[in-house]
Amino acid sequence: MEKRAAAPEGGALVEAAKKPRTAEGTLTTASKAGGAIQVAGPQRTSELLAPIMLLTGHEGPVLSSKFSPDGRHMVSGSHDKLLLLWEVFGECKNTLTFRGHQNAVLEVHWSADGEKVFSASADKTALLWDVHSAARIRGFKGHMGLVNSCCPSGSHVLATASDDCTVRLWDDRVRTCQRVIRHPYPVTSVSVGEAGTQLFTGCLDGHIRAYDLRRPEGVSMVLQGHQDIVSGMRLSPDGNFLLSNSMDNTLRCWDVKPYASGDRCVKVFLGAQHSYERGLIKCNWSKSGAQGTPPPLARRDRATRPLLPLQPQPPARASANTHHRVRALLCWQ
């Protein structure tokens, strides 16, 4: 023991201690924690273990996935009737499994406080889960057809859209359905504003209907433009714009401010494709487009650069945990 205590005075150990100081500090510490050498890779922009992480574990197509409001977890819903909770940082471990749906899970959402998860399923129900215990808090039963989409507002209100041509509004503190809104066709997507006053529904006929939930009467606005089924919708973080994805292979951005005039469809985005599978493909806003006109990734020098392809390479390191395989892919440029 005494010999070892004397060792730091020797040259070898002192040099080793110097190394992390001379190299870029963050990179070497990150590579130490991960056990892999990543010095030659591109500059990192996030705290992910590797630039690209592959999460496997579902036994069917994964139909929906969402980050938690604090960004530390991700929940995914799949055709295999399960919801899985993942850690985003570190080894991306699968920490919890939510069992209870009788059929495919079609959409998942976090509550605003990050304590609960809502899920819509093809078993005609929506469920509310506790993320700490994976226990089912309650079910929302009443739809006669499969529930295509759900959207929470705040921590308690949930809107569900179903193939039975209705949208239902629920409060998780009240047992029964609060409101039923009937549509002429099956409803494929729904979105509610943060304040809980605006409701948007996307239908099989390609029309988006807006409702003012403070009033008892019907549609306040119909947004026409899509030529095919609306497969997904999201309100922008500031609530002023609605993004909708349709099977006519376009995405449209709608101005949904209360007193706007003229054409509500402000932008059309092309590129994403739909196929014969007719899956309900969702769309999302980046979280930074919070105020005014949304500039999520806008930057002047990028306007001249049309595409920034990232090229994932074959897996460089593999690791296993108790539940599922997680493969980390290193991205070299």
Add this chain to the structure above:
Amino acid sequence: MTCGSADNFVYVWDVATKRILYKLPGHSGSVNEVDFHPTQPIIGSCANDKSIYLGEIRATV
């Protein structure tokens, strides 16, 4: 904003210029949903090939 696609790519657009910023390969099935991380430049995508990818993109402005 971002969107999945049935041609196995993940698309990310710049809303201001309507240009495609990223067209990310990797999935071998229709991409069903893509979500942005709330605080860091990370996107998560899930697809019909039973897998979920978390990918790092460039830092925003």
